């Protein structure tokens with residue numbers, strides 16, 4: 792039996808899913824807790840107004856040994872919905888012929904889109920696994936646009952359209 796632990800709530804974020812949805816190694820749990828706290832603080836949450844995150848259990852690869860976790864919701868909204876809002880805002884920004892208005896739309900979306908912010912926080916603050924010959928193990932709806940693995944295949948991208956996967 793491995794001594795896996797559940798990812799715990801922090802001061803500024805709250806795990807809204809059942810503990811068994813993210814039972815992982817201690818190493819991964821503490822990395823995730825560190826990044827989630829950073830993300831929540833940077834997004835303006837605090838002890839009296841915590842942001843919720845929801846996990847679902849995964850089955851393949853690193854998940855089988857407790858070294859991966861999948862985040863499906865943030866702020867009570869699914870990652871697929873956050874990505875749809877992101878794409879919509881980008882289309883609006885592109886459709887306007889006023890460059891200032893376009894920039895303002897893009898900036899507002901970067902502020903309010905918690906899905907995108909969570910992805911960027913994982914990328915910026917997290918130290919994720921990179922098995923020899925494989926890309927860094929951070930995948931999600933934004934991987935092709937934001938990296939770290941911009942060459943992600945259509946199949947892999949589709950598999951991560953509704954959640955963020957990290958492994959350590």
Ligand SMILES: [Zn+2]
Pocket residue numbers: 849854859860861955956957
């Ligand atoms: Zn996964």
